[in-house]
Amino acid sequence: MFRTYLFLLIILVPAAEIGILLWSGKTIGVLPTVFMILFTGVMGTYLAKSQGLKVIRQAQQQMAYGQMPGEAILDGICVLAGGILLLTPGFVTDLAGLLLLIPATRKFFKYWLAAIIRRWMNKGTIRIIR
Template identity: 60%
Template structure:
């Protein structure tokens, strides 16, 4: 949780700095256009990847498999799409990384490790 507070303060501050620098370098209108473009492209990619992930999860369930990998993909896609809709270059970079399957793997590894640590500490209980 302490890292979350750090991200809530530091990442927006860095994004604002880059937006100001971009506005000064390339101009106000191109910066706004870029923000809008990344939001639209991000929404499209999130929808496409999300639908593919839902289809994959349904196929896994149809074959009697647990869709664990698909659930992690869905979490990454949801976070990535949200980051792309927020204005800023740093959030856009992380949003695109979370939407593309090859670059999503390290993030899924981080999620799995975070969940594993919480389970080991007893913060999350698994009921069988």
């Protein structure tokens, strides 16, 4: 099941990116489209760096109090994925990356990611050893 979704993502996302980039280039012009892609890459780098540093401080604070930094790890996974998506050229990946980097929208993805990890643990696919 997971492989099917992954296969569809590998095929559909680049196809959508190419279509949207072609439409954007035709509608607003090639140079504005290129500048928008470069701008989102630069802003994505800045946002990923600032959110990443915030997550590291959160993890350090939780560990200083003797807590497992589970929430910070999920935040870190989302920030890393969001940063990678923002650096990938295209508008679809930029939107997905932005949603992963904004703390308010990241909550949905963290809940979804935690549910997947919990399901893997219940199945015995993944094990957490303390």
